[in-house]
Amino acid sequence: MRIVMVNSVSFLPTQGRYRWVYAQAKSLVDAGHEVHILAWDRLLEAPEREVIDGIHVERIRVKAGFGRLTPIRTAFRLLWFHIRLLVRLLGIHADVFHTFNPDVIPPVALVARLTRKPHVMALIEPHYYYNWPDRYRPLIKLLDGAERHFALRASAVVVHNLYQVNKFTQMGVRNVVHLAQVPDRALADAELPDRSKRTGTVVFGRIGTVFGGINGIEELIPAFKAVLDTGHDAKLVIAGRVSPEFEEEFKKLVAPLGDKLVVTGSFHPNEIAKQYEGVDVSIQLTPRTIFYRYITPTKFTDSLAHGVPVISSAIGDVPYLAEKTGAAILVDETNVESIRDGMTRLIEDRELRLRMGKAGLDLVRNEYCWDQMQHRLFALYDSLDPKARAAHAA
DSSP: OEEEEEESSOOOTTSTTHHHHHHHHHHHHHTTOEEEEEEEESSSOSOSEEEETTEEEEEEEOOOOSSOSOHHHHHHHHHHHHHHHHHHHHTSOOSEEEEESGGGHHHHHHHHHHHTOOEEEEEOSSSTTTTSOGGGHHHHHHHHHHHHHHHHHSSEEEESSHHHHHHHHHHTOSOEEEOOOOOOHHHHHSOOOOGGGOOSOEEEEEESOBOTTTSSHHHHHHHHHHHHHTTOOEEEEEESOBOGGGHHHHHHHHGGGGGGEEEEEOOOGGGHHHHHTTOSEEEEOOOOOTTTTTOOOHHHHHHHHTTOOEEEOSOTTHHHHHHHHOOEEEOOTTOHHHHHHHHHHHHHOHHHHHHHHHHHHHHHHHTSSHHHHHHHHHHHHHHHOHHHHHHHHO
8 A cells, every 4th residue: 555644743863753653654664565754844954855764755845943933823834834735645646644743634634535545643642732821722622622523534543652542532533543652672672781780879860851840850850969968879860952941050950969960962862772771770750731641751661671660750651551560660750759769769679670670671572562563553554455354354
């Protein structure tokens, strides 16, 4: 089949949702399908056309920011992109349309209806617009209604976590497919550091871009300082870019930690394994706001795939996976003492750290890896392929 995927960003490895889109596209290419991605190049910086591992990528260049414009101003850029996209869609043959992000759905849904082709909606975020200011709440409700409208008419809705499965099932969507953004099994099967032989300093790692107010840094730093003040031998590694608007405040915040803190700066996604090599415990703190509380962070399963126990906020599927495996300790990300106690517990109990790390690895190797998830994707596309349905019937 010829599958036309439409992505709301330019499909570059440095973008947060790249891995989820790439995994689906590459799996379908490997299964013998032709995959053509139409991407929105908002910064006009990426090549207009290229082939990535057999995936044909074509970028529609319409300048727009990422969260810097108001929803009203963004709407004008989005409308122009929709017009450009609609023209392109009418000129391309597809057996299936596959969309990522609600921003691209309306023109694709229209063309899918006109051509009577299946439309697969892939939605990685539980609520895309809930981080907008409260004054836009009426508009958000309107967008929620649009999401429901298109989901009920799509051939299938592909989602990232169990909260979304329940959300769309209760909405009445008949075909909901759970495809978590998870590591490849090869990552968990790779040769990992032997942490059982490590003694002395316990290294905590906070991996990912650092923003002010949305990922627990303001609570993590004083919690770690409290750990040091009690005499524990520990180090904190922060691996990732610090957002420019937070740099000055960040420098002041971490100054008291001295040489007990290492800030590595930004790194390429291909270097993720290197970031975990020296880490004994991963820390992933996220506020339980209306936008973030239902999200399952990719860095959570990344940590498990590298055999690293996690201290985490109770968001998304994390509580379920923590209970299922015992690979994570849940803390209140707003409470310095709660974070400190979680860190202290893992410093003082080396055997617990090792058991948690093994439990996380077992989960990724046996269940939470893309090698398992892609079977669900293949089953979905078999159901959409008339030839496959006929073969199964025979």
